[in-house]
Amino acid sequence: MKAALIIAHRPTREGRPISVQGDxxxxxxxxxxxxxxxxxxxxxxxxxxxxxxxxxxxxGGHAHCYDLPRASHEFA
Structure with a gap:
């Protein structure tokens, strides 16, 4: 399979970064x-x-998800 042209990177506070052919x-x-x-x-x-x-x-996350992953901390 060839490399995808568009990358939807891991979500950040600014949103999900998008790059096209590395830009x-x-x-x-x-x-x-x-x-x-x-x-x-x-x-x-x-x-x-x-x-x-x-x-x-x-x-860095599921397709179509744009929110930052939530930290899963358990406090006793």
Whole structure:
């Protein structure tokens, strides 16, 4: 399988960083934000590519999740 063109990196406080072919292009907070960002780059109907691993690789969390992971601390 070839490398994905778009990387949705681990969520941060600023949102989920997105890079295209290694270049950082912004942060998104939802699928709608990601679709809008990709449309601005000229990708036609980017919604169809969100679950295609040849187009987008989701790193550091589940696909379509944009919130920081919650710390799982148990206090006794």
């Amino acid at each position: 950082a292009i912004g942060h998104v907070h939802s699928d709608a934000d990601l679709v809008k960002l990709l449309q601005q780059l000229g990708l036609i109907d980017p919604q169809q590519f969100l679950d295609d691993p040849e187009w987008i690789r989701w790193e």
